[in-house]
Amino acid sequence: MTTPKGPTPKGPLALVPMAYVRNVQESIAFYTRFGFQVGNTNTLKGETEPNWAWLQSHRAQLMLARATAPIVASDQAVLFYVYVADVEAFRGRLIQDGIEAGTIRHPFYAPRGEFRVTDPDGYVVMVTHAD
Secondary structure, eight states, rough: OOSSSEEEEEOOOOOOOEEEOOOHHHHHHHHHHHTTTEEEEEEOOOOSSSSSSEEETTEEEEEEEEEEEEEOOOOOOOOOEEESSSHHHHHHHHTTTTTTOOOOOOOOOOOTTTTEEEEEOEEEEEEEOOO
C-alpha cells in the first residue's frame, strides 16, 4: 500500500477485512476466481497448508486466516462488497468458472445491478458496479 503525498491524513489509510475460514488454500482458490492475487501467505513450521493469506486485486484487499473453531455459515454476519466495471460480464465469467451466482437485482443503490455469491465458508459476497 502506498502512502499519499502531502499532509498526514487524520483518519485510516485503509481497512482490510480478515475472514476466518476452514481452509485457507480452498478460500484462496475461490477468491482467485474473482481476480484476486495472492500477495503473501504464512505456513506454520511443520505444516504444508497456509494458515494465513493476504489477497489483493487493484485497491481491493482481503486477509484470510484459518479458524480455530468450526465455521457456521448462518453466523457469518458480514457482507463483502466487490465492485466491478461490468456486473453482467463478471457474473457470466464466475458462472463459466463454476461459481453459483445469484440473479442480478437492481435496488435503488445499485442501478446497474448487483448479485450475490456465497463463499466456501458461508460469507456473502455482493458484486456490484464500481461507479
